[in-house]
Amino acid sequence: xxxxxxxxSYVYSPKTPFEYEAIKDINVTIKDGSFTAxxxxxxxxxxxxxxxxxALLLPTSGEVSVDDFHIVAxxxxxxxxxxxxxxxxxxQFPEYQLFEETVEKDVSFGPKNFGDTxxxxxxxxxxxxxxxxxxxxxxxxxxxxxxxxxxRRVAIAGIIAEEPKVLILDEPTAGLDPRGSVEMMHLxxxxxxxxxxxxxxxxxxxxxxxxxDQVIVMKDGQIVKVTDPITLFKEDNDExxxxxxxxxxxxxxxxxxxxxxxxxxxxxxxxxxILIHKAGVKQ
Amino acid sequence: xxxxxxxxxxxSYDGKRNVINHVSLSIEAGKYVSxxxxxxxxxxxxxxxxxGLLEAAHGTITIFDKELNDQTVRELRQRIGIVFQNPDxxxxxxxxxxxxxxxxxxxxxxxxxxERIINEFAIKVKMxxxxxxxxxxxxxxxxQRVAIAGVLAMHPxxxIFDEATxxxxxxxxxxxxxxxxQMRAENPGLTIVSITHDIEEAFDSDEVxxxxxxxxxxxxxxxxxxxxxxxxxxxxLDLPFVYKMRNALVKxxxxxxxxxxVEGLVAYLCR
Amino acid sequence: MKSLTLGRxxxxxxPIHRLDPRIKMFSLIILMVAIFFKFANVPMNFIMYGIxxxxxLVLMAMSHxxxxxxxxxxxxxxxxxxxxxxINILMPNTGAxxxxxxxxxxxxxxxxxxxxxxxxxxxVGLTMVLTTTTxxxxxxxxxxxxxxxxxxxxxxxxxxxxxxxxxxxFIPTLLxxxxxxxxxxxxxxxxxxxxxxxxxxxxxxxxxxPLFISAFQRSEELANAMEARGYxxxxxxxxxxxxxxxxxxxxxxxxxxxFLAGVIVTSVMRLDFIVLLTPxxxxxxxxx
Numbered sequence: 001x002x003x004x005x006x007x008x009s010y011v012y013s014p015k016t017p018f019e020y021e022a023i024k025d026i027n028v029t030i031k032d033g034s035f036t037a038x039x040x041x042x043x044x045x046x047x048x049x050x051x052x053x054x055a056l057l058l059p060t061s062g063e064v065s066v067d068d069f070h071i072v073a074x075x076x077x078x079x080x081x082x083x084x085x086x087x088x089x090x091x092q093f094p095e096y097q098l099f100e101e102t103v104e105k106d107v108s109f110g111p112k113n114f115g116d117t118x119x120x121x122x123x124x125x126x127x128x129x130x131x132x133x134x135x136x137x138x139x140x141x142x143x144x145x146x147x148x149x150x151x152r153r154v155a156i157a158g159i160i161a162e163e164p165k166v167l168i169l170d171e172p173t174a175g176l177d178p179r180g181s182v183e184m185m186h187l188x189x190x191x192x193x194x195x196x197x198x199x200x201x202x203x204x205x206x207x208x209x210x211x212x213d214q215v216i217v218m219k220d221g222q223i224v225k226v227t228d229p230i231t232l233f234k235e236d237n238d239e240x241x242x243x244x245x246x247x248x249x250x251x252x253x254x255x256x257x258x259x260x261x262x263x264x265x266x267x268x269x270x271x272x273x274i275l276i277h278k279a280g281v282k283q
Numbered sequence: 284x285x286x287x288x289x290x291x292x293x294x295s296y297d298g299k300r301n302v303i304n305h306v307s308l309s310i311e312a313g314k315y316v317s318x319x320x321x322x323x324x325x326x327x328x329x330x331x332x333x334x335g336l337l338e339a340a341h342g343t344i345t346i347f348d349k350e351l352n353d354q355t356v357r358e359l360r361q362r363i364g365i366v367f368q369n370p371d372x373x374x375x376x377x378x379x380x381x382x383x384x385x386x387x388x389x390x391x392x393x394x395x396x397x398e399r400i401i402n403e404f405a406i407k408v409k410m411x412x413x414x415x416x417x418x419x420x421x422x423x424x425x426x427q428r429v430a431i432a433g434v435l436a437m438h439p440x441x442x443i444f445d446e447a448t449x450x451x452x453x454x455x456x457x458x459x460x461x462x463x464x465q466m467r468a469e470n471p472g473l474t475i476v477s478i479t480h481d482i483e484e485a486f487d488s489d490e491v492x493x494x495x496x497x498x499x500x501x502x503x504x505x506x507x508x509x510x511x512x513x514x515x516x517x518x519x520l521d522l523p524f525v526y527k528m529r530n531a532l533v534k535x536x537x538x539x540x541x542x543x544x545v546e547g548l549v550a551y552l553c554r
Numbered sequence: 555m556k557s558l559t560l561g562r563x564x565x566x567x568x569p570i571h572r573l574d575p576r577i578k579m580f581s582l583i584i585l586m587v588a589i590f591f592k593f594a595n596v597p598m599n600f601i602m603y604g605i606x607x608x609x610x611l612v613l614m615a616m617s618h619x620x621x622x623x624x625x626x627x628x629x630x631x632x633x634x635x636x637x638x639x640x641i642n643i644l645m646p647n648t649g650a651x652x653x654x655x656x657x658x659x660x661x662x663x664x665x666x667x668x669x670x671x672x673x674x675x676x677x678v679g680l681t682m683v684l685t686t687t688t689x690x691x692x693x694x695x696x697x698x699x700x701x702x703x704x705x706x707x708x709x710x711x712x713x714x715x716x717x718x719x720x721x722x723x724f725i726p727t728l729l730x731x732x733x734x735x736x737x738x739x740x741x742x743x744x745x746x747x748x749x750x751x752x753x754x755x756x757x758x759x760x761x762x763x764p765l766f767i768s769a770f771q772r773s774e775e776l777a778n779a780m781e782a783r784g785y786x787x788x789x790x791x792x793x794x795x796x797x798x799x800x801x802x803x804x805x806x807x808x809x810x811x812x813f814l815a816g817v818i819v820t821s822v823m824r825l826d827f828i829v830l831l832t833p834x835x836x837x838x839x840x841x842x
Contacts, residue, residue, distance in 0.1 A: 041454075042422065042452055042454070051737070054741055056737055056740060056741060081743060081745075084740070084741060084742075084743055085743065088741060088742075089738075089741045091734065091737065091738050091741075094738065096731075096734075096735070096764055096767075096768055097735055097738040097739065097760075097764050098764065098767075099759060099760050099762075099763035099764050099767075109742060109760070110742040110743055113742060113743025113744060114743045144767060147322075147323055148322065149322055149323070158742065159741075159742070162742070162743075174450065175449050175450055176322070177321040177322045177480035177519065177520075178321075178480065178482065178519070178520060178521035179321055179519035179520075179521075180321070180322060203452050203453050204453075241454070243453040246483075246524035247524070247528075249545075250524070250528060250545060250548070250549070253545065253549050254549060254552060254553065257549060257553040258553060259552060259553050268531075269524070269527040269528045269530070269531040270531045270534070272528070272531065273528070273531035273532045273534060273535045273537075274535060276532070276535070276552065277535040277536065277537075281552055331778070334778075334781075334782050336778050336781060336782065357784070357786070360781075360782060360784055361784060363782075365782050367775065367778070367779055369775055371727055371772075372771075372772050372775035372776050372779065373775065373776070373779035374723075375720060375723070375776065375779065375780060375783075376723070377691050377719065377722065377723045380794075381794065381795070384794035384795075385780075385783060385785075386783045386784065387792070387794065388791045388792050388793060388794055389783055389784035389785050389786070389791055390784055391790055391791060391792050392792060393792060394792055394793065394794065394796065397792075397794050401794075417723075417726070418723065418727070419726035419727055419730070433783065437783075437784075
């Protein structure tokens with residue numbers, strides 16, 4: 001079942017001088033099993049929106065449905081722990097939340113909180129660590145002696161170990177080098193292929209282009225567009241302050257200069273070159 | 284004129300593995316040099332060695348023709364400015380004003396001149412409307428701009444950007460890059476060293492130095508370095524888009540193998 | 555967290571806001587001292603406290619602070635006040651008394667407890683005036699100035715002042731970070747509000763450890779940044795923010811000292827205003 005937002009609004013610090021409506025009257029559905037990107041300028045409400053999916057924030061009005069769970073404004077929330085287990089969030093720079101003495105203890109922390117026995121939690125932790133590319137030699141090490149990239153993978157393993165049906169990622173590649181970025185996204189692609197619904201908040205349009213099948217564009221607390229990546233980049237999006245992938249900027253420049261070619265959604269430079277060739281552009 | 288020179292420099296954090304391994308390089312005054320490498324290649328360690336924040340276990344560092352050591356470090360630091368990666372952890376003052384003033388205070392700039400200097404450099408980085416704002420009310424890009432203002436106010440001969448855009452969103456990255464380009468245009472004698480793993484940022488430098496596992500593996504103009512695709516992939520780096528596009532077009536039979544700009548590729552295809 | 559907002563600096567351009575932080579600090583100490591003087595008799599004590607209270611109200615009005623803020627601040631202390639009252643009343647004392655049930659209540663006990671309570675209220679009120687009208691950073695500069703003489707004995711006044719000002723600058727940042735870590739751990743099933751003691755301890759650990767680690771990394775990066783910008787506490791440096799003593803500060807100083815002198819005289823000479831003013835009142839009434 002999909003994730004649905006019905007007339008959802010959220011106000012920070014209501015009835016104080018700092019009152020601020022971060023999202024207004026949101027209506028959107030995130031398809032089950034999709035790899036959805038949420039994009040928009042800084043301050044458009046992306047983080048506020050996704051924090052409703054695991055009930056970190058409760059809507060000040062409206063209703064959020066995540067599979068069988070319903071979160072209704074002003075109504076007391078039941079099964080909070082189940083919701084949190086069902087939808088896991090990896091925040092930006094997650095390496096800063098590690099605290100346990102050993103890697104495996106930190107990764108098994110989530111499963112234990114959600115009711116797993118120590119053995120089951122440890123098994124899940126080991127599986128998750130293998131997923132993120134950390135072998136058994138890491139289990140007993142202290143998270144604090146690892147490199148930044150390794151710590152990030154431990155933190156992500158901590159959420160994967162909870163085996164959530166929905167995985168929410170807030171700028172997971174922030175600060176990573178090119179290789180690290182690619183490895184990270186491959187991991188999420190693998191998890192997506194297992195059937196997990198993946199929701200990613202990102203500024204990196206290249207990621208949106210390469211991995212996502214649905215894009216939700218936000219601006220000033222509202223949703224302004226819901227579409228697929230290729231349609232999004234074909235259209236004119238200056239008003240949404242999105243950084244168009246360089247590939248598309250290039251294709252647009254060519255089309256502006258009068259070059260006629262079938263732009264059927266290339267995702268890499270190689271694919272674009274093939275399209276250009278196919279269109280008969282002379283060499 | 285050689286402004287910065289490293290000869291056979293090595294450094295190790297744990298005494299076992301060299302994070303910087305017998306590195307020798309020299310940088311000429313007035314150049315914009317990018318030092319690129321994957322995370323963990325030793326880039327930031329290099330920056331700290333040049334600033335004398337870490338002491339090389341082996342080798343010599345010569346800046347402005349003076350050898351860097353305990354006696355000269357304070358004097359040499361006065362002519363080098365550095366912008367670090369974390370916008371919060373280099374913002375010392377309680378407001379934008381106070382932060383720019385911090386460097387002036389250390390340099391014993393007379394009190395009466397401080398106000399004028401603070402205003403001048405806030406305007407240069409377009410932060411004059413934010414002079415009394417606190418850091419918690421500023422974005423990452425704005426905080427980095429304040430750091431740059433503080434550095435510029437010291438009139439350094441060398442500015443080092445140590446992964447200064449790594450923690451910023453695309454808008455912030457662009458802002459900082461634009462300011463760096465502006466600085467380069469306004470101060471031809473200024474030497475800029477940009478340490479980064481963002482390949483597009485290295486695109487318009489005069490020279491690119493590629494670091495891997497604490498050693499220099501490649502060095503040359505962007506056109507040289509980015510044409511060596513296999514070697515770059517081996518050290519876990521990517522190519523800037525222009526070079527990727529160029530390679531893809533060459534594969535399809537287009538004669539663009541010497542192009543180095545988007546404009547060049549577009550012009551060729553649309554001729 | 556909400557209680558941090560009471561007594562917090564509120565920017566405004568009142569006469570009190572404009573005073574030099576050094577004179578405000580000095581006045582606070584002087585007025586606190588004045589509160590602890592003993593006067594001729596019970597009514598005199600209450601009269602003097604009343605006068606000081608009026609002064610505080612005037613200062614609060616001048617600083618644009620609502621009276622209710624004072625009572626909100628005191629709400630936290632009501633329990634302690636009640637506790638004090640009960641303890642004191644049950645203690646044996648001297649002088650006149652009356653009996654309630656089987657408890658002997660001495661009037662002196664009542665007065666003494668009231669003195670304590672009133673002094674507490676006055677001290678809280680005075681401190682509030684100071685903290686609401688003075689930026690924490692300016693207070694730091696004032697403290698640094700007062701401690702300056704200690705530099706002779708190599709006391710690290712500058713370093714301490716710098717450390718305090720950096721700590722102040724980072725308070726909002728640390729609060730944000732705490733919030734973020736709490737959210738991350740809540741997403742992993744931590745409940746910061748409910749749960750058994752063992753779970754609560756785990757919850758707190760999952761918050762404190764990351765904050766500490768982050769603090770250590772932060773301090774190292776800050777130290778590097780400060781050094782790179784030429785910071786040397788032992789070397790000479792100039793100052794951007796300077797406190798300028800103005801005429802209004804001298805006026806405030808004189809008023810405060812005069813008031814203190816008056817309080818000392820009234821106390822030492824055991825003046826009794828009621829006794830002194832009764833003939834004056836008679837004279838005035840006689841005119842009508």
